[in-house]
Amino acid sequence: TQLLEQSPQFLSIQEGENLTVYCNSSSVFSSLQWYRQEPGEGPVLLVTVVTGGEVKKLKRLTFQFGDARKDSSLHITAAQPGDTGLYLCAAIPNDYKLSFGAGTTVTVRA
């Protein structure tokens, strides 16, 4: 059983549309992280959310941590082809390893 469940698994949209990716768990976390991974590369950290209800913005990306610290969402406004990639959420259930979700593959068509 996956500690973190991500949905949807795949998302294909037209340039300029908005999209939301979800990361859910039955466990409570002290923090959650979001990564983007492009083909042929390792994951790159986008953001860490640590406080329940927290909202962080990174240009057109908005990240939210649920009030109960069990779930998170990533919203992209006016998506661009450069946003294409695998979006991964990750938690640190103890202090030495990341536990990743299976990821959401986002494709933005020009």
Next chain:
Amino acid sequence: DAGVTQSPTHLIKTRGQHVTLRCSPISGHKSVSWYQQVLGQGPQFIFQYYEKEERGRGNFPDRFSARQFPNYSSELNVNALLLGDSALYLCASSLIHNTIYFGEGSWLTVV
């Protein structure tokens, strides 16, 4: 500054063979972790080393082993390769309890 570097980038091995993957962390980083990413899945934790000592191990068989050297570089060894070991192997380095930086990975194909 150089990021996390891994070698080789791609390799093909036959079932039953042994493989060694190498990782050089970012300068100053003493913690190195290894992850396995099978196609279509998120990375799965294999090992973490800090100051040459194993700090954590994921749910992988004893065929998987690793070590960290005095210069903080690391090797991941996999014995008796199986088809299911085909994956992207990611190395990550960090200052302890800080942001983790991933390398580009080593693509292993077992035939």
